[in-house]
Amino acid sequence: MAKRIDVKDLNIYYSDFLAVADVSVDIEPNSVTAFIGPSGCGKSTFLRTLNRMHEVIPGARVEGKVAMDGVDLYGEGVDPVAVRRSIGMVFQRPNPFPTMSIAENVLAGVRLNNRRISKGDAQDLVESSLRGSNLWNEVKDRLTRPGSSLSGGQQQRLCIARAIAVRPQVLLMDEPCSALDPISTLAIEDLISELKDNYTIVIVTHNMQQAARVSDRTAFFNIAGSGLPGRLIEVDATSTMFSSPREKATEDYISGRFG
Numbered sequence: 001m002a003k004r005i006d007v008k009d010l011n012i013y014y015s016d017f018l019a020v021a022d023v024s025v026d027i028e029p030n031s032v033t034a035f036i037g038p039s040g041c042g043k044s045t046f047l048r049t050l051n052r053m054h055e056v057i058p059g060a061r062v063e064g065k066v067a068m069d070g071v072d073l074y075g076e077g078v079d080p081v082a083v084r085r086s087i088g089m090v091f092q093r094p095n096p097f098p099t100m101s102i103a104e105n106v107l108a109g110v111r112l113n114n115r116r117i118s119k120g121d122a123q124d125l126v127e128s129s130l131r132g133s134n135l136w137n138e139v140k141d142r143l144t145r146p147g148s149s150l151s152g153g154q155q156q157r158l159c160i161a162r163a164i165a166v167r168p169q170v171l172l173m174d175e176p177c178s179a180l181d182p183i184s185t186l187a188i189e190d191l192i193s194e195l196k197d198n199y200t201i202v203i204v205t206h207n208m209q210q211a212a213r214v215s216d217r218t219a220f221f222n223i224a225g226s227g228l229p230g231r232l233i234e235v236d237a238t239s240t241m242f243s244s245p246r247e248k249a250t251e252d253y254i255s256g257r258f259g
């Protein structure tokens with residue numbers, strides 16, 4: 001079941017460097033939220049705090065609150081591994097395990113979580129996950145071939161299948177199409193629109209047309225200068241952000257005047 005994420009007064013650090021300051025935003029369930037903004041404003045950094053991937057970097061930490069359906073993800077006793085299981089992530093470059101078979105790639109996250117699974121259940125999970133990522137018809141006859149035998153766009157859909165196989169509630173996508181050709185990009189965008197029936201989706205994108213095409217809400221981040229923290233400038237329905245943003249900086253960015 002898709003869940004909502006509420007962020008309140010979040011400051012994000014790399015050691016002493018305050019990379020992103022004072023973010024408060026609500027991310028609605030069963031919707032696609034796009035993060036846009038110029039390079040270095042902290043979109044990826046902020047995205048990684050939503051499933052506690054940020055703290056994997058030595059010295060990296062946060063102040064403030066990130067809650068999923070009211071539960072503080074940084075609360076005492078919360079297991080970061082469980083957080084990452086319920087909030088999955090898809091990266092910029094498709095990163096299937098190259099020598100592992102297509103089927104085993106889908107199951108990799110499940111196996112990592114030490115879940116025992118019967119052969120029949122594994123087959124069902126492979127099929128449902130690949131159907132969920134719109135890849136089943138293309139690979140059903142070659143599930144034992146290595147992940148690296150697929151095209152870039154297929155590999156990215158394989159990674160999405162791997163992410164949804166662990167049944168997350170939220171999917172974070174960090175520029176998932178930036179390494180893909182236009183056709184594969186459209187396939188992933190169609191898939192994102194379908195996935196929001198079941199998941200809450202957050203996508204970082206440099207492509208404004210993509211944000212306009214796939215997202216329901218858009219959050220614009222900006223940075224006033226190098227060495228200064230990135231900040232969330234405004235967030236609203238995507239149609240509003242692209243037609244009548246409140247802030248001039250948003251309008252300038254969207255209309256290509258900077259960034």
Ligand SMILES: Nc1ncnc2c1ncn2[C@@H]1O[C@H](COP(=O)(O)OP(=O)(O)OP(=O)(O)O)[C@@H](O)[C@H]1O
Nearest residue numbers: 014019037038039040041042043044045046057230
């Ligand atoms: N591992 C890290 N260690 C230290 N500083 C980092 C690290 N990763 C990112 N930063 C810094 O944090 C700030 C935000 O970077 P981030 O990659 O989140 O921005 P971004 O908006 O996603 O950029 P881009 O659009 O170029 O991917 C930058 O100043 C960057 O140099």
